[in-house]
Amino acid sequence: MESQRYILDCDPGHDDAVALLFAAKFLSLVGITTVFGNSTVDNTTRNALAIVESAGLTIPVARGLSAPLTGEIHSGESVHGKTGLDGANLPAPSMPPITGNAPDFIIDSARKLDNLSIIAIGPLTNIATAITEAPDIKDRIGEISIMGGSTTFGNATPAAEFNIYADPEAASIVFASGIHIRMAGLNVTTTFGIARSQVKKLQDADNLLAKEIGGALNYYLQRQTKIYQREFAPIHDVCAVIPYTHRDLIRYADMHVDVECNGTLTRGQTVCDQRGLFAGEGLTTPQPINTAVAIDADGKTIVQHVMASLLSYP
Ligand code: RIB
Ligand code: CA
Numbered sequence: 399m400e401s402q403r404y405i406l407d408c409d410p411g412h413d414d415a416v417a418l419l420f421a422a423k424f425l426s427l428v429g430i431t432t433v434f435g436n437s438t439v440d441n442t443t444r445n446a447l448a449i450v451e452s453a454g455l456t457i458p459v460a461r462g463l464s465a466p467l468t469g470e471i472h473s474g475e476s477v478h479g480k481t482g483l484d485g486a487n488l489p490a491p492s493m494p495p496i497t498g499n500a501p502d503f504i505i506d507s508a509r510k511l512d513n514l515s516i517i518a519i520g521p522l523t524n525i526a527t528a529i530t531e532a533p534d535i536k537d538r539i540g541e542i543s544i545m546g547g548s549t550t551f552g553n554a555t556p557a558a559e560f561n562i563y564a565d566p567e568a569a570s571i572v573f574a575s576g577i578h579i580r581m582a583g584l585n586v587t588t589t590f591g592i593a594r595s596q597v598k599k600l601q602d603a604d605n606l607l608a609k610e611i612g613g614a615l616n617y618y619l620q621r622q623t624k625i626y627q628r629e630f631a632p633i634h635d636v637c638a639v640i641p642y643t644h645r646d647l648i649r650y651a652d653m654h655v656d657v658e659c660n661g662t663l664t665r666g667q668t669v670c671d672q673r674g675l676f677a678g679e680g681l682t683t684p685q686p687i688n689t690a691v692a693i694d695a696d697g698k699t700i701v702q703h704v705m706a707s708l709l710s711y712p
Contacts, residue, residue, distance in 0.1 A: 417545075601613060
């Protein structure tokens with residue numbers, strides 16, 4: 399049987415950078431697609447190319463969409479800085495992205511490859527565009543594992559997590575697509591991260607890439623402390639990779655999830671129907687299950703694996 403293949407759709411972004419380097423250690427990534435989000439798509443594409451090249455990886459990078467399907471662009475600059483990866487001084491990439499945009503790369507890959515799944519760790523604009531332009535690929539994509547949403551609080555607003563809030567219409571299309579979704583939301587991804595001492599270990603490393611990622615995470619941790627009073631750097635996006643590399647480290651519950659697109663206070667909220675979790679007599683979720691939602695994680699072990707992978711690059 400052919401081994402599982404993956405596309406990583408991302409908006410690097412500090413935690414995207416960690417997720418990309420971690421995923422590349424364990425998974426067969428057929429391509430990286432970039433999207434606006436933490437920064438402009440020019441910046442996220444440049445950052446993805448720089449990370450791939452500095453890590454000595456040979457994974458094609460396809461540039462994605464620069465704005466949401468509808469609505470305004472919400473910037474991630476307050477957390478990730480003007481470049482989208484402030485604190486890292488990676489050499490400028492020498493290679494350009496491949497020709498053709500991210501949705502076309504996703505469509506072509508899905509039509510060509512069996513056993514393809516997508517790991518989406520930014521706004522879902524590329525994915526929604528691809529499945530709208532080519533509905534036939536919905537039956538060819540095994541699963542979409544996202545970092546996004548939440549069963550509880552938001553970060554972009556009290557109700558909405560950034561990736562969903564950045565393009566609620568795209569997220570709604572993806573959750574309603576019929577493709578099985580695996581969702582790692584803030585309710586889990588904010589419960590652990592890379593500690594200050596571990597960031598320092600990366601900064602003091604001899605290997606260049608670990609040192610630069612350490613510099614980036616040091617900047618990111620400073621922003622996390624200032625904005626959220628956090629003493630660790632949450633690695634939200636890695637949680638969308640873990641189910642394919644270390645399945646037992648995150649626990650999931652099956653739910654129906656939909657996205658609120660019209661609420662004044664709740665636009666971008668992932669509405670997770672948890673009634674099936676308290677399945678008392680007759681109390682069952684009346685909606686079809688479309689998502690495996692992360693409800694718990696062994697954060698300490700995840701961070702150990704992430705640190706080992708980052709320190710293993712030259
Ligand atoms: O809310 C966290 C998400 O928003 C992560 O994907 C982070 O990279 C930002 O894009
Ligand atoms: Ca991201």
